[in-house]
Amino acid sequence: MTSTTDALLLAIESRREEATALTQELIRIPTINPPGDAYEACARFLGEHLKKRGFAVEYIRSVGAPGDSDSHPRTNVVARYEGKGAQGNSECVHFNSHIDVVEPGSGWTFEPFGGQVKDGKVYGRGACDMKGGLASSVIACEALIDSGIPFNGTLEISGTVDEESGGFAGVGYLAEKGYFSKPRVHHVIIPEPLGVDRICLGHRGVYWAEVETKGRIAHGSMPFLGDSAINHMSAFIHLLETKLQPVLSNRRTAEPVEPPGARVSTLNVNSIHGGQVEQRYANDARGWPTADTPAPVVAHSCRAVLDRRFIAEEKLEDVKREILEMLQELQRTRPGFDFNIREIMSFVPTATPKDAPVVDATARAIARVLGREPSYISSPGTYDQKHIVRTGKLQDVIAYGPGILDLAHQPDEYVGIDELVQSAQIMALASLRLMKVSL
Ligand SMILES: [Zn+2]
Numbered sequence: 001m002t003s004t005t006d007a008l009l010l011a012i013e014s015r016r017e018e019a020t021a022l023t024q025e026l027i028r029i030p031t032i033n034p035p036g037d038a039y040e041a042c043a044r045f046l047g048e049h050l051k052k053r054g055f056a057v058e059y060i061r062s063v064g065a066p067g068d069s070d071s072h073p074r075t076n077v078v079a080r081y082e083g084k085g086a087q088g089n090s091e092c093v094h095f096n097s098h099i100d101v102v103e104p105g106s107g108w109t110f111e112p113f114g115g116q117v118k119d120g121k122v123y124g125r126g127a128c129d130m131k132g133g134l135a136s137s138v139i140a141c142e143a144l145i146d147s148g149i150p151f152n153g154t155l156e157i158s159g160t161v162d163e164e165s166g167g168f169a170g171v172g173y174l175a176e177k178g179y180f181s182k183p184r185v186h187h188v189i190i191p192e193p194l195g196v197d198r199i200c201l202g203h204r205g206v207y208w209a210e211v212e213t214k215g216r217i218a219h220g221s222m223p224f225l226g227d228s229a230i231n232h233m234s235a236f237i238h239l240l241e242t243k244l245q246p247v248l249s250n251r252r253t254a255e256p257v258e259p260p261g262a263r264v265s266t267l268n269v270n271s272i273h274g275g276q277v278e279q280r281y282a283n284d285a286r287g288w289p290t291a292d293t294p295a296p297v298v299a300h301s302c303r304a305v306l307d308r309r310f311i312a313e314e315k316l317e318d319v320k321r322e323i324l325e326m327l328q329e330l331q332r333t334r335p336g337f338d339f340n341i342r343e344i345m346s347f348v349p350t351a352t353p354k355d356a357p358v359v360d361a362t363a364r365a366i367a368r369v370l371g372r373e374p375s376y377i378s379s380p381g382t383y384d385q386k387h388i389v390r391t392g393k394l395q396d397v398i399a400y401g402p403g404i405l406d407l408a409h410q411p412d413e414y415v416g417i418d419e420l421v422q423s424a425q426i427m428a429l430a431s432l433r434l435m436k437v438s439l
Pocket residue numbers: 098129130163192193
């Protein structure tokens with residue numbers, strides 16, 4: 001409540017144009033994932049921008065990580081600024097943003113990578129998810145450094161790849177190299193688009209597995225001579241729907257997951273494929289197939305990818321066991337049923353306690369800047385927090401940033417300029433509190 005605080009907030013407000021321009025420039029680098037376009041260009045843009053402001057900048061390509069290749073290098077950037085002031089502790093506050101965006105898709109009235117401004121909003125793919133949040137964190141740190149407020153702590157900003165596809169070559173890779181662990185880093189804010197007054201404490205767990213049912217190949221005109229893997233899969237999916245699903249829908253979490261529909265356990269079949277490789281054929285004017293037609297065979301293999309999201313009250317081993325039990329039940333009761341199950345990935349739920357330093361500091365900053373208390377939420381899906389908690393072993397992590405979550409991945413995605421500025425103000429005040437700088 002001091003005049004120094006007011007001066008800092010005003011200084012950030014006066015960087016409104018700068019915050020807007022930076023968001024526009026970031027949007028104009030089309031970092032589409034997959035396949036991972038323009039990562040190098042975006043990482044270099046951010047790195048060079050911060051280097052000019054006195055940050056020590058490192059580019060880290062995750063060689064050997066999933067997706068990395070010479071045509072699509074997975075280049076991450078980490079920028080670090082060590083305060084030289086006598087005030088406060090020597091802890092590090094890290095802002096982590098993913099630089100990748102999903103494909104634009106159809107239905108846009110704005111140019112997806114144009115960064116157009118209209119009625120106080122910046123439009124484009126990644127505007128809210130999450131180049132706007134990245135811009136806010138840059139403005140927050142730069143304003144703090146330029147304010148002349150002496151601090152002894154460290155500010156870090158990273159731009160990382162592949163969050164939209166699991167983050168293994170981004171935060172996952174960096175966490176393995178120690179970039180998200182003590183003593184280097186103490187507090188992490190991930191500026192995902194959750195809204196200026198909401199603090200996201202963590203996320204539900206995820207278990208992805210591929211189930212294969214097996215059959216016996218035969219001529220499609222005499223299916224009785226074979227055994228269809230597709231029919232076996234259909235029995236499995238039927239059992240999931242009629243037996244497991246009702247149980248899951250009744251398991252409610254005490255965590256504040258948003259939207260509330262996700263406060264129960266869920267299961268989705270992400271994909272299914274049985275029989276021959278998919279062929280896309282059409283018919284010409286005569287009614288003849290225009291491309292190769294599939295040969296008539298009984299499917300000897302069918303594969304489905306299960307996407308099971310679980311709540312904090314459940315254990316991963318039980319999640320796995322329940323699915324296995326469905327398969328074993330069919331093995332007992334259905335003649336010829338045989339299967340394989342292969343885990344693709346799993347992460348347990350995370351939930352940073354409400355009294356953790358980063359939560360408390362952000363909540364106080366929200367109250368100071370917006371004049372209202374924050375709401376606390378949890379995410380139905382995972383994001384890069386999972387790597388920081390599991391691999392980096394850091395607990396003081398939240399997601400907080402400008403933008404409306406529902407607009408992420410939608411056509412005409414935007415971020416409000418007022419929100420960019422407010423978030424930057426909140427991030428700056430939270431950083432000062434975490435570095436124990438008193439104003
Ligand atoms: Zn995101």
